[in-house]
Amino acid sequence: MMRDRSSGKSSSHTVDVVLVTAMGAELAILFTRSTTDRERWSLPWKAAQGGESLDATSTRVAHEALGESPAWIEQIGAFAEGKRHPSDADISVAFVGLIPHETASPRPGNTWFPVTNIPPLSPRQRAMVEGAMQTIQARLDHAPVAFRLLPPTFTLSELQHLYELLLTKRLHKASFRRALQAASLVEPTDEWRSEGRGRPAQLYRYAPKKRRRGHRGVRFDLLHP
Amino acid sequence: MMRDRSSGKSSSHTVDVVLVTAMGAELAILFTRSTTDRERWSLPWKAAQGGESLDATSTRVAHEALGESPAWIEQIGAFAEGKRHPSDADISVAFVGLIPHETASPRPGNTWFPVTNIPPLSPRQRAMVEGAMQTIQARLDHAPVAFRLLPPTFTLSELQHLYELLLTKRLHKASFRRALQAASLVEPTDEWRSEGRGRPAQLYRYAPKKRRRGHRGVRFDLLHP
């Protein structure tokens, strides 16, 4: 192997970003047209620059593809397996970013693809997409993931549909709202939205309240090899 | 910045490993005496070699420090912030590894330090240790973390004490056993251990059973910013 500095690039690694949004009834990921082969697509990426932190680079990559910074971004990890599509860097550090709704219109050459139908990718970037989905699932109960995929104000039905999308599982309306209440995560605004047919829904905003400590015991559930 | 290839090293990144074991009543981490400054300690690490996967390198690093491979190892992420102690690599990929009990005796120049009293480290490696602890906590309910810190056979009291250590929280004996039962994670052996004073305890082994799907709803609990 050792395809080290053959390209003359000064940077040894890239930063790649998996940007996720909720597009209608499914999740979507942002892809960029490849600069070398205009027929192919890849995740947005950049070669790292000395002196810039990984987090800063990831935000910059996202901003350049979208014209907007993600509402939330987190590192997934380092990927080295397989040849990489856009660059021949030894190693790539991947991030997941969440974009509220579709407020941001991608810059030219960038497009949202539904997760169920993404374009062919290099093995390395395919692994990143996989990792991004797992990270989102894993953070769902610990970080405000769902709220970062919605506009600042939303109805509880929208929130529930999003949770159902992320969990791939139907939820009972009453139970969902009760749990939400208990967690003190949202507060009602004094606005209502009439969506055409049916009773208008009250709009809520994400507004987490403080939490008393010591709550629940071990959960062996989800556990398994 | 740009302290790139000044050292003439051919490799652009390192793989560092945080090896964790349960030492008596607290967790411990393995450190290696620095090759340049014999007074200082660092996490075990290696410069990456072309053609070897990150996972393979991490296992190799662990094996060279311990003479044994970890019972479980997982990538924490990439770290680039700050200057690095042992090498001047731009970027380091960190792993957490779990070592069952203290079965493995560290190779010369390597020593276990209690987590509550670790030696001075470079900022980058300090962040890795921090990340390792968070990863362990996060995986506790999803991967057999606790079981990988115990010998193949153990008493339920030992298991409970370990969980209490990892959760930094006391657990009620009856509840703990009930949850364990419900999760079908252990099975009794026909051996017993007499620990001196008190009734002898039955030995168990980790033996997870199949799991029927669809179980529990959303948990907004732990959630918070």
Next chain:
DNA sequence: GACTTTAGTCGCAAATTGTGACTAATTCGC
């Protein structure tokens, strides 16, 4: 005005969890 559609709430049976008290099997001191 009756029917449909979506929002939002109530209440109760069923399941799960927290906890103290109880029984069992040893060692230790005398």
Next chain:
DNA sequence: GCGAATTAGTCACAATTTGCGACTAAAGTC
């Protein structure tokens, strides 16, 4: 040999949480 001390293991029940069907509310449609 015997009671106190110590650790393992279980039970039972109150308190809490969850699943879910049924209900009321506020629109639009025809």
